[in-house]
Amino acid sequence: MVKKIIMKNLICSGCAGKIEKSLSNLDYINSASFNFPNQVMLIDVTDDYNEDTAIVEIKAIVDSIEENVETYSYDKRHIIETKKQVEKYYSVFIGIGIFLIGYIFDYYQIPLGFIPLYWIGYLFIAYKIMKKTYKGIKRKEIFNENLLMFIATVAAMFLQDYFEAALVIIFYSLGEYLQHKAVHRSKQEVSDLMDLKIEYANKFIDGKIVIVDPLAIKKGDVLIIKNGEKIPVDGIILKGSTSLNTSALTGEAKLTHVKTGDYVLSGNLNVGSTLELQATKEYNESTIAKIIDLIENSTNHKARTENFITKFARYYTPFVTIAALLMFLIPTILDPNPAHTSDYIYRAATFLVISCPCALVLSIPLSYFSGIGAAARQGILFKGSTYLHMITNVDSIGIDKTGTLTHGNFTVAEFTDLETLKIAASAERYSNHPIAQSIVKFYEGELYDYENVEEVAGYGLIIKSESGTTLVGNRKLLNKHNVKVVDKKSMIGSNVFISQNGTYIGKVIVRDQIKDSSMNVIRRLSRKYNITMLTGDNELIAKDVADSLGGIHFECNLLPEEKIEKFNKIETKKLKMYVGDGINDAPLLRNADIGVAMGNGSEVAIDVADVIIMNDDLSLLEKALKIARKTKIIVFENIILSLGVKFSFLILAAFGLSTMLMAIFADVGITLIAVLNSLRIIYSRGLKS
Numbered sequence: 302m303v304k305k306i307i308m309k310n311l312i313c314s315g316c317a318g319k320i321e322k323s324l325s326n327l328d329y330i331n332s333a334s335f336n337f338p339n340q341v342m343l344i345d346v347t348d349d350y351n352e353d354t355a356i357v358e359i360k361a362i363v364d365s366i367e368e369n370v371e372t373y374s375y376d377k378r379h380i381i382e383t384k385k386q387v388e389k390y391y392s393v394f395i396g397i398g399i400f401l402i403g404y405i406f407d408y409y410q411i412p413l414g415f416i417p418l419y420w421i422g423y424l425f426i427a428y429k430i431m432k433k434t435y436k437g438i439k440r441k442e443i444f445n446e447n448l449l450m451f452i453a454t455v456a457a458m459f460l461q462d463y464f465e466a467a468l469v470i471i472f473y474s475l476g477e478y479l480q481h482k483a484v485h486r487s488k489q490e491v492s493d494l495m496d497l498k499i500e501y502a503n504k505f506i507d508g509k510i511v512i513v514d515p516l517a518i519k520k521g522d523v524l525i526i527k528n529g530e531k532i533p534v535d536g537i538i539l540k541g542s543t544s545l546n547t548s549a550l551t552g553e554a555k556l557t558h559v560k561t562g563d564y565v566l567s568g569n570l571n572v573g574s575t576l577e578l579q580a581t582k583e584y585n586e587s588t589i590a591k592i593i594d595l596i597e598n599s600t601n602h603k604a605r606t607e608n609f610i611t612k613f614a615r616y617y618t619p620f621v622t623i624a625a626l627l628m629f630l631i632p633t634i635l636d637p638n639p640a641h642t643s644d645y646i647y648r649a650a651t652f653l654v655i656s657c658p659c660a661l662v663l664s665i666p667l668s669y670f671s672g673i674g675a676a677a678r679q680g681i682l683f684k685g686s687t688y689l690h691m692i693t694n695v696d697s698i699g700i701d702k703t704g705t706l707t708h709g710n711f712t713v714a715e716f717t718d719l720e721t722l723k724i725a726a727s728a729e730r731y732s733n734h735p736i737a738q739s740i741v742k743f744y745e746g747e748l749y750d751y752e753n754v755e756e757v758a759g760y761g762l763i764i765k766s767e768s769g770t771t772l773v774g775n776r777k778l779l780n781k782h783n784v785k786v787v788d789k790k791s792m793i794g795s796n797v798f799i800s801q802n803g804t805y806i807g808k809v810i811v812r813d814q815i816k817d818s819s820m821n822v823i824r825r826l827s828r829k830y831n832i833t834m835l836t837g838d839n840e841l842i843a844k845d846v847a848d849s850l851g852g853i854h855f856e857c858n859l860l861p862e863e864k865i866e867k868f869n870k871i872e873t874k875k876l877k878m879y880v881g882d883g884i885n886d887a888p889l890l891r892n893a894d895i896g897v898a899m900g901n902g903s904e905v906a907i908d909v910a911d912v913i914i915m916n917d918d919l920s921l922l923e924k925a926l927k928i929a930r931k932t933k934i935i936v937f938e939n940i941i942l943s944l945g946v947k948f949s950f951l952i953l954a955a956f957g958l959s960t961m962l963m964a965i966f967a968d969v970g971i972t973l974i975a976v977l978n979s980l981r982i983i984y985s986r987g988l989k990s
Contacts, residue, residue: 304350305375306342306359308335316367323362329355341375352376365436368429393474396425400467419463426470427454449622453650457961460643469654469961476969499567499589502533505577515584526576534567534587536578543573547916548680568592591907592682621656621951625649628955644957651954654964655947664939664975671982672932680915681925688911692895692929695830697873699889702836702846703735704882705899705919706823707813711739714794717807719746724799725809727751728762728773736795736811759837759860761797769802776839777858779805793845795838815849818920823850826923833871835864835889865889880922897922932982939975946971 311317317335324333324344331345346355352374360372403418405411424431433447450473457466504513505523515533518524523539526532532545542560547569556572559565565578568589584590629649633642669686676683683689703709716722726744729737731754753765760781761774772778776798779786784800794812798805826832827850834855836843843857856867868889871877879886879893882900890896891909898910899917907913914921950967953959959967 302346302350304344304346304352306344306356307340307371307373307375308342308363309340309371311335311340311363311367311370319366320363323366324359327355327358365439368432392425392428393471396422396428396467397471398422399425400463403463419467420458423454423458423463423467423470426467426474427451429474430454430470449653449656453653453961456646456650460647462647462961465961469965472962472965473969476965476973479969479973498593499531499533499584503527503530518580518584520580520583522580524578524580526571526578528571528573528575530571531589532565532567532569532571532578534580534584534589535582536565536567536580538563538565538576539579540577541574543571543576546570546572588907617656621652625652625656628652648954648957651959651961651964652951654961655950655954655959655967664943664972664979665936667976668932668936668939668979668982671979672928672935675982675985676925676928679921679924679928681921681928682913682915683925684911684913688895689929689932691876692878692912692926693933694875695878695895695926696875697831697833697871697877698826699833699835699868699871699877699879699893700823701879701881701886701889702834702838702843703813704917705880706819706834706846706850707815708917709735709813709882711736711795711811711813713740713743713809714812715810717809721799721807722809723747724749724771724801724806725773725797728754728764728771729797732756732762736797739811740797740809771802772800773797775837793841795842815846816917816919818918819850822919822923823853827851827853831871831873833867835859835867837861837864861888865892868893880919897925928982931985935978935982939978942978943971943975 308320311320320342321333321335324330324342329347329349329351331347333342333344335342342359356372356374363370363372399418400422403415403422406418407415430447430451434451437448450470454466454469457463457469499515501512502515502518503510503525504518505511505525510525518534524533524536538559538561540561542558544556544558545565547557557569559576564581566589567584567587626649629645632645666686669689672689673683673686676689700706713722716725722740722744723746726741727749728751730741730748731751732738751764751766751771755763755765757763757774757778760778761772763778764771764773770782772782772784774797776786776796779798779800782800782803784803784805786798786805788798788805788808794810797809797811799807799809823832832853834843834847834850834853836846836855836857837859838857840857843855847853847855856864859867864886865888868877868879869892876894878895878897879889880897880899881890882898886898887905887909890898890911895912896910897912897914898905898907899914899919899922912925914925946967950959950964954964
């Protein structure tokens with residue numbers, strides 16, 4: 302069982318790793334993994350886990366490793382009012398003041414002595430680092446970035462490089478503060494982009510409207526949705542009609558008209574008249590809650606690049622520390638001249654300052670989180686950074702026809718006679734298939750009252766009555782029952798054949814229209830990807846659609862299980878992606894390397910797909926691929942920038958050509974640049990609607 306613990310203000314990557322390790326050693330925790338962007342620690346707990354006592358122990362561990370981290374249960378986040386984090390750098394300012402007094406004494410050669418003032422000033426400036434160093438040593442964790450910084454600056458102080466030692470810690474503290482602000486700002490930007498949170502709901506109780514927390518809503522409650530308010534939970538409209546702005550869910554700023562009896566999703570904004578709504582789900586079960594949870598947990602599924610950086614950082618710091626020690630020992634042994642010893646110490650100290658891998662550990666997850674946030678703004682939900690990364694390695698795409706390439710809004714184009722149409726409509730009202738519903742909607746006369754109706758998936762309907770057996774479905778259904786279809790005329794469209802007691806009597810032809818966006822998007826994508834359309838329709842319909850889309854490859858007359866078989870046979874050198882409507886294509890969405898569901902947040906889509914397009918616009922698939930490519934480029938830019946600069950400065954430090962201030966730039970400065978580079982995904986004009 303997985304539990305979530307919020308650890309607000311934990312931005313130190315090294316500290317997070319140590320907390321993970323310490324928590325994993327507890328008897329009731331199997332493993333722990335920290336989600337940086339959401340500030341949530343995921344813990345896999347045993348049956349012995351007791352939240353009340355565990356939180357106290359977990360908080361004690363966190364406080365022993367890092368200061369000012371607010372630790373509390375994720376489940377209680379709505380009732381806990383956390384105090385606002387105030388960065389306390391009082392000791393740094395006091396230390397700077399004492400240091401300046403020492404400088405004045407030194408400049409004017411005041412006999413009281415300036416060296417003790419420099420050391421006292423240093424102790425104040427380095428107070429936070431020393432405190433963290435002490436905690437690290439107490440936990441027997443030698444390779445700690447704070448310990449490295451402390452050793453390096455103490456060495457500089459003994460070498461009488463007082464100002465350089467002080468400036469290194471001052472700039473390090475300033476960089477730490479700016480990192481905190483940058484990460485917080487990025488989280489806020491992503492949250493603002495999505496703007497999904499429901500703050501309150503109007504509940505109708507005993508003739509009065511009472512404002513309640515959405516979590517307090519129960520199934521069957523009657524809610525009032527006023528103009529300008531969001532629908533808090535999924536439900537059915539009891540009274541009223543209005544227009545809904547669906548942009549929060551779909552990323553598309555268009556209005557949808559709804560009326561009494563319509564089923565509406567939470568998160569949509571009422572921009573018209575007041576509605577009376579009956580809740581069909583509680584808040585945690587509603588569409589908006591599932592989407593928020595999906596986005597919040599999206600970075601838990603880490604891309605291979607993130608996992609590599611985590612492992613890299615684990616070995617990098619100890620390696621550099623040992624290298625710094627050797628950098629001092631080897632020259633000292635070969636050249637024991639005391640006059641050169643200070644130079645070797647300075648080089649090793651500079652080497653230590655450079656060693657922290659914060660730029661990589663912070664910026665890489667932040668890049669993926671920014672990419673996921675930028676996609677969510679447009680109505681594209683990635684279930685994890687692993688899928689954001691994997692989609693860039695796709696070279697073959699399988700795609701559904703109905704509801705994905707076409708509108709799925711069928712209309713009756715032709716029928717044999719009224720009796721045939723009446724039989725078809727009477728039977729199809731027992732089916733939820735879009736083609737069936739279009740026939741029922743088209744026929745306006747009285748219907749036969751059938752009672753014994755069996756629906757056979759992929760074939761059609763079998764009706765048994767006193768007068769015999771009636772078949773309503775595709776050609777396969779009639780062939781299966783040895784009914785010969787006598788019909789030489791072929792028309793483009795979905796053919797619904799009807800037979801009674803083994804005799805074919807006629808058909809109803811239903812047509813669908815290709816989406817305008819499909820025409821342009823598929824033509825562009827087919828230049829880069831091998832695209833195959835998979836459909837249950839006959840060859841005539843499939844060929845017409847495929848030709849209209851630029852002559853893409855297609856497979857037709859497929860039953861649901863045959864779609865999977867054909868998809869698996871598609872040749873690929875990399876990864877395969879399947880795009881479907883999320884309802885009828887659930888098995889294939891789950892089976893594909895990457896499953897992309899098109900649709901207005903259907904539960905099936907959210908459950909089985911890796912990527913969810915929150916409306917039916919295929920152009921968002923193209924946008925998703927673009928955002929993924931942009932994210933991948935920025936991730937590799939950060940890797941190359943961070944490693945390139947660090948290794949360059951390490952080489953300079955090894956030859957005595959780098960100062961400690963240059964080392965701070967290689968550490969803190971590059972981290973800030975990498976973090977700001979990650980935010981380009983959010984602000985990129987080319988990725989905005």
